[in-house]
Amino acid sequence: MLELIDVYTYYGNIQALKGISIHVETGEVVTLIGSNGAGKTTTLRTIQGLLRPKQGKILFEGKDLSTTSTQEIVRLGIAQSPEGRMIFPRMTVLENLEMGAFQRQDKLGIKSDMERVFLLFPRLQERMTQKGGTLSGGEQQMLAIARALMARPRLLLLDEPSMGLAPMLVSQIFSIIQEISAQGTTILLVEQNARLALTVANRGYVLQTGEIVLTGNAKELQADPTVRKAYLGDE
Amino acid sequence: MKPWQKIVLYFVIAYFVLLLGPIAGFDLPRIVQDIIRSPSVLVTQLLVGLINGAIIAIIALGYTLVYGIIELINFAHGDLYMLGGFAALTVMGAFGMQDGAPFVTAIIPMLVALLVSAGLCAGLNVLTERYAYRPLRNAPRLAPLISAIGVSFIFQNLGLFWGGLKSFIPIMGNTAAAPKSFPDLLPRIDLLEAMGIQTKVDFTLKDLIVLVVAVSLMVGLNLFIQRTPAGKAMRAVAQNRDAAKIVGIDVDQVIVMTFLIGGALAGSAGLLVGLYNNTIVFTMGFTAGLRAFTAAVLGGIGNITGAMLGGVLIGLLSALSDQYLSSRWTDAWVFGVLVLILVFRPSGLLGENLQEKV
Numbered sequence: 001m002l003e004l005i006d007v008y009t010y011y012g013n014i015q016a017l018k019g020i021s022i023h024v025e026t027g028e029v030v031t032l033i034g035s036n037g038a039g040k041t042t043t044l045r046t047i048q049g050l051l052r053p054k055q056g057k058i059l060f061e062g063k064d065l066s067t068t069s070t071q072e073i074v075r076l077g078i079a080q081s082p083e084g085r086m087i088f089p090r091m092t093v094l095e096n097l098e099m100g101a102f103q104r105q106d107k108l109g110i111k112s113d114m115e116r117v118f119l120l121f122p123r124l125q126e127r128m129t130q131k132g133g134t135l136s137g138g139e140q141q142m143l144a145i146a147r148a149l150m151a152r153p154r155l156l157l158l159d160e161p162s163m164g165l166a167p168m169l170v171s172q173i174f175s176i177i178q179e180i181s182a183q184g185t186t187i188l189l190v191e192q193n194a195r196l197a198l199t200v201a202n203r204g205y206v207l208q209t210g211e212i213v214l215t216g217n218a219k220e221l222q223a224d225p226t227v228r229k230a231y232l233g234d235e
Numbered sequence: 236m237k238p239w240q241k242i243v244l245y246f247v248i249a250y251f252v253l254l255l256g257p258i259a260g261f262d263l264p265r266i267v268q269d270i271i272r273s274p275s276v277l278v279t280q281l282l283v284g285l286i287n288g289a290i291i292a293i294i295a296l297g298y299t300l301v302y303g304i305i306e307l308i309n310f311a312h313g314d315l316y317m318l319g320g321f322a323a324l325t326v327m328g329a330f331g332m333q334d335g336a337p338f339v340t341a342i343i344p345m346l347v348a349l350l351v352s353a354g355l356c357a358g359l360n361v362l363t364e365r366y367a368y369r370p371l372r373n374a375p376r377l378a379p380l381i382s383a384i385g386v387s388f389i390f391q392n393l394g395l396f397w398g399g400l401k402s403f404i405p406i407m408g409n410t411a412a413a414p415k416s417f418p419d420l421l422p423r424i425d426l427l428e429a430m431g432i433q434t435k436v437d438f439t440l441k442d443l444i445v446l447v448v449a450v451s452l453m454v455g456l457n458l459f460i461q462r463t464p465a466g467k468a469m470r471a472v473a474q475n476r477d478a479a480k481i482v483g484i485d486v487d488q489v490i491v492m493t494f495l496i497g498g499a500l501a502g503s504a505g506l507l508v509g510l511y512n513n514t515i516v517f518t519m520g521f522t523a524g525l526r527a528f529t530a531a532v533l534g535g536i537g538n539i540t541g542a543m544l545g546g547v548l549i550g551l552l553s554a555l556s557d558q559y560l561s562s563r564w565t566d567a568w569v570f571g572v573l574v575l576i577l578v579f580r581p582s583g584l585l586g587e588n589l590q591e592k593v
Binding site: 048050069070071074075079080082086087088089090091095098099100102103147148151 | 464467468470471474475477478479480481482483484485
């Protein structure tokens with residue numbers, strides 16, 4: 001479904017991605033793990049068209065996205081719950097969700113997706129008329145994911161959904177992620193919490209200073225001694 | 236309030252009231268006496284202030300919209316409004332309108348002037364964004380600001396040039412730089428008297444028309460921003476540009492739309508001020524621009540309701556200062572207010588200081 005071939009991305013002169021190649025197949029949950037500054041967010045931003053690769057190809061169902069505008073990429077079926085949530089603070093929860101469906105015209109489809117996200121996140125329905133900025137951190141995270149779902153994406157990009165949340169909430173969010181995957185959405189998940197990410201993912205890539213250093217299915221990565229040492233906290 | 240802020244507060248207040256106050260006309264016993272002697276003057280001034288304030292508010296909206304979207308103080312905005320006034324005057328000349336022309340014959344020229352002024356200013360504003368601001372979008376913040384000041388000078392000179400076209404446009408009068416008289420077309424029928432209420436206060440049809448047009452522009456803008464998808468996209472870009480991109484909003488298109496709307500409002504204000512004050516001059520954009528900018532900051536820059544409130548408050552303050560303090564010092568009072576706000580409430584009266592949660 002998605003394939004990155006030898007992608008290089010720069011921030012000014014700083015090389016953030018040094019030729020990474022990953023692929024995501026339909027129906028999979030694939031995770032990118034790695035420490036701070038490894039280039040995980042950069043990868044997602046490059047896929048979404050917010051950053052442009054200097055070299056390499058990003059193929060989404062065979063179409064090269066490296067010069068496609070972000071709004072076109074959203075229309076093609078890639079939506080993102082970004083790092084830091086980036087909800088609209090002075091819009092209500094309902095308006096935030098409507099903005100998620102900005103590219104869509106099908107009123108009925110939007111309505112049924114709204115019902116679907118309220119089933120996934122009943123808390124958001126309770127908070128429907130509240131301003132985004134007044135939500136708790138966990139609720140904002142739910143809103144960010146729900147907003148991305150409102151685009152009815154075929155590929156959902158999730159950037160650090162566990163960041164800054166209490167353990168209880170984290171496991172709640174991850175079980176919802178599993179549910180979204182079970183409902184048929186392909187997911188590319190970026191996480192610092194490698195242990196959790198590998199429990200929900202089929203496959204994973206380990207990213208280190210802009211390069212893929214290791215890849216394999218989730219079980220293999222969980223068992224890999226270097227991953228255990230560097231990312232799972234084992235001695 | 237921190238202690239140092241208190242010290243600054245007392246110092247500024249002492250400076251304005253004790254030192255500047257009496258020179259600038261702040262003589263409380265006389266003011267009270269004046270008000271008691273003729274309260275109708277007070278009411279009349281409040282009315283004048285309200286209407287001028289509504290016009291300032293429309294200009295202030297242009298500042299606040301643009302600032303909300305791209306965090307640029309568009310210093311050329313005031314001059315754009317002045318060009319709107321010249322466009323309106325030119326249309327009036329083309330229709331051969333003169334003082335006291337029958338209202339019925341003036342309706343079509345006024346509507347045409349509204350379209351021409353709003354259209355011209357919207358177009359100019361979009362061009363300005365395209366060629367003077369967009370290339371500098373990723374430059375340091377100061378660069379587009381200086382560019383805006385440059386555009387302001389270009390517009391002012393354009394206004395001066397326009398005012399000198401007397402052989403083509405006779406209504407421009409004799410000299411290029413002199414104030415031009417704008418035909419007085421709105422009937423001065425006293426509505427209160429027509430309703431059988433005897434007062435010393437005049438509330439004319441002219442006042443009513445200007446007020447109604449100004450208020451409808453503001454209400455229309457508010458509805459547009461709150462209800463329509465395009466308006467919501469504007470709010471989204473203002474609140475978080477990256478998030479707006481992520482949900483699939485074309486940010487460039489929203490920026491163009493913002494300049495289009497801001498320009499159309501400035502053009503409409505140019506027509507209204509001509510119809511209300513019956514005089515326009517190529518420098519009026521500078522002063523009106525500063526007042527409108529002050530109004531936008533007073534209300535909380537980026538906040539639409541704030542700009543409207545700020546505009547009306549500045550209008551009232553100016554009118555009261557003209558009457559009771561000293562008209563020569565009105566600008567000093569207005570900008571004194573700006574200084575006080577910037578020191579004590581930089582976010583403005585309605586400016587939100589919403590903490591982003593992590």
